[in-house]
Amino acid sequence: MSGEDQVSRVAEPRVSGVPEPRVPDPLSVLLVEDDDAIRRSVQLALERYGYRVTVAADGLGGLEAFRAGGHDLLILDVMLPELDGIGLCCRIREQSQVPVLMMSARGDALDVVAGLEAGADDYVVKPVDTAVMVARIRALLRRATFHEAVIAGPPERDGGKPLVFGDLSVDTLGMEVHRAGELVPLTPTELRLLLEFAATPGVVLDRRKLLRDVWDYGWEGDTRVVDLCVLRLRKKIGSGRIETVRGFGYKLVRG
Numbered sequence: 001m002s003g004e005d006q007v008s009r010v011a012e013p014r015v016s017g018v019p020e021p022r023v024p025d026p027l028s029v030l031l032v033e034d035d036d037a038i039r040r041s042v043q044l045a046l047e048r049y050g051y052r053v054t055v056a057a058d059g060l061g062g063l064e065a066f067r068a069g070g071h072d073l074l075i076l077d078v079m080l081p082e083l084d085g086i087g088l089c090c091r092i093r094e095q096s097q098v099p100v101l102m103m104s105a106r107g108d109a110l111d112v113v114a115g116l117e118a119g120a121d122d123y124v125v126k127p128v129d130t131a132v133m134v135a136r137i138r139a140l141l142r143r144a145t146f147h148e149a150v151i152a153g154p155p156e157r158d159g160g161k162p163l164v165f166g167d168l169s170v171d172t173l174g175m176e177v178h179r180a181g182e183l184v185p186l187t188p189t190e191l192r193l194l195l196e197f198a199a200t201p202g203v204v205l206d207r208r209k210l211l212r213d214v215w216d217y218g219w220e221g222d223t224r225v226v227d228l229c230v231l232r233l234r235k236k237i238g239s240g241r242i243e244t245v246r247g248f249g250y251k252l253v254r255g
Helices: 036-048 059-068 085-093 109-117 130-151 155-159 188-199 207-213 224-237
Strands: 028-032 052-056 073-077 100-104 122-125 163-165 168-171 176-179 242-245 249-252
Touching: 028 036, 028 059, 036 052, 036 130, 052 059, 059 073, 059 085, 073 085, 073 130, 085 100, 085 109, 100 109, 100 130, 109 122, 109 224, 122 130, 130 188, 168 188, 176 224, 188 207, 188 224, 188 249, 207 224, 207 249, 224 242
Parallel strands: 028 052, 028 073, 073 100, 100 122
Antiparallel strands: 163 168, 168 176, 242 249
């Protein structure tokens, strides 16, 4: 599929007659895409929505741009020269928990799984629907902003007792998670997911509910996003802490 075909729905955002909302304080997005037509069209579309966009055409260029700092969110294509999007996401996750949105040309299951396992928070499939992409960007940024706002909150909020589940301690005010006394680095999405479980320990939460409450999906989303985020979370807090209830969903184990 040519670049022109893949951006056929990007060049003109579908907003159903509603004016394109602007971002009050421009947020910075790093877009890493090797196809010139797609990169330019996505860049222009995001700029029309008020985002400040930095672009790179390959994985190494994207890594250099990321290291320069100042980005609120990253959009990475899976298939990139020099360093592919999966490898780039892994390198970024070694240093940062910044929100990451992956783009896949095929929506191939292996691409999706690999990207989410590498630490991406969500993904979109080409040809990209700008309205969908912007909605997912906003959802990712809301989670990140909520995380930062709570951490920067007034000192009097720090008096609450953390929730304790075995060797896992969840500070819902300071937004920190410790396991056996060691700080566990979580992305905003992973933290929101854990908080959702911690609010109702022992209660089974189905995937659709988690998509709505954690990912802010107002439409039918891909439940693999939930499954892979749970997998990443288990690796960080202990594989037995979140239990699968087949045919229903997941629950946080109390003890």
